Amino acid sequence: MKIGVVGKGGVGKTTLSALLARSLAERGRRVLAVDTDSNPNLGLSLGLDPAATEALPTVPRSIIVGTRGDLTVGELMADYAAATPSGVTVMSALRVTEAAAGCTCGGHATVRSLLGEALDTETDDTIVDMEAGIEHLSRSGGTLAHADVLVLVMEPSLKAVITARRTIALARELGIGAWVGAGNKVSDDQRDLLARLCADHDVPLDVVVPASQQVVDSDRTGIPLERAQATSVWSAVESLTDRVLETASVPAPR
Numbered sequence: 696m697k698i699g700v701v702g703k704g705g706v707g708k709t710t711l712s713a714l715l716a717r718s719l720a721e722r723g724r725r726v727l728a729v730d731t732d733s734n735p736n737l738g739l740s741l742g743l744d745p746a747a748t749e750a751l752p753t754v755p756r757s758i759i760v761g762t763r764g765d766l767t768v769g770e771l772m773a774d775y776a777a778a779t780p781s782g783v784t785v786m787s788a789l790r791v792t793e794a795a796a797g798c799t800c801g802g803h804a805t806v807r808s809l810l811g812e813a814l815d816t817e818t819d820d821t822i823v824d825m826e827a828g829i830e831h832l833s834r835s836g837g838t839l840a841h842a843d844v845l846v847l848v849m850e851p852s853l854k855a856v857i858t859a860r861r862t863i864a865l866a867r868e869l870g871i872g873a874w875v876g877a878g879n880k881v882s883d884d885q886r887d888l889l890a891r892l893c894a895d896h897d898v899p900l901d902v903v904v905p906a907s908q909q910v911v912d913s914d915r916t917g918i919p920l921e922r923a924q925a926t927s928v929w930s931a932v933e934s935l936t937d938r939v940l941e942t943a944s945v946p947a948p949r
């Protein structure tokens with residue numbers, strides 16, 4: 696499966712990308728998690744220490760992946776991906792390593808070409824933790840054009856839900872046929888609000904991940920969320936994983 700995790704800034708894309716990746720890996724699947732944030736933190740969420748996260752190589756901009764491109768998928772992963780303690784393999788695609796190094800379009804083209812390849816010799820699931828916003832769907836060709844399914848992450852706010860609605864419209868244009876709506880950081884008293892916002896704006900709400908102090912603490916300390924902690928978060932993540940697997944296995948109406 697090729698999964699794009701998308702949404703407004705700060706809604707929990709990196710958090711849910713890491714938890715979803717861990718859940719898939721714990722089900723025995725080979726998982727590649729691609730960080731496209733220019734300020735990458737996904738490695739930390741997957742259990743790498745800060746030094747190892749800093750030391751992750753960055754895929755050079757404008758590398759085109761494929762047998763007729765610059766590197767095959769196997770070569771790309773051998774050179775630029777790293778194993779993490781969680782069992783998930785991580786790769787940093789768009790890190791900004793120099794000030795004033797120019798735009799990240801070349802990096803987006805690299806991720807697009809990667810997703811366009813058959814990845815199943817190297818990985819069962821590729822999760823792309825997207826940088827905030829919707830530009831990656833409108834950028835020429837669409838970075839996520841070859842995704843099988845999008846996870847639309849929403850906190851309980853009008854702006855988050857409207858971002859998801861705009862994302863769905865762009866996904867349809869790109870021919871991406873499947874998406875899963877994931878509420879995140881939802882306290883009990885905000886569940887109804889989020890459900891109503893989603894209903895009003897025609898956005899599915901498939902899974903609700905609760906707001907959790909343990910998630911905040913895990914982010915603060917850099918210690919990945921244990922299974923025994925925040926059991927309500929983990930049970931929502933397992934539902935998300937089930938839902939993503941179900942949704943992606945249905946042939947997409949193109």
Ligand SMILES: Nc1ncnc2c1ncn2[C@@H]1O[C@H](COP(=O)(O)OP(=O)(O)O)[C@@H](O)[C@H]1O
Nearest residue numbers: 705706707708709710880905906907910911914
């Ligand atoms: N379920 C949750 N409960 C409480 N805080 C959360 C939850 N999910 C994410 N957060 C917090 O929200 C902030 C933004 O999360 P992050 O995953 O970095 O968002 P994004 O990648 O969308 O910018 C972080 O401080 C994180 O700890």
Ligand SMILES: [Mg+2]
Nearest residue numbers: 708709710732
């Ligand atoms: Mg992020």
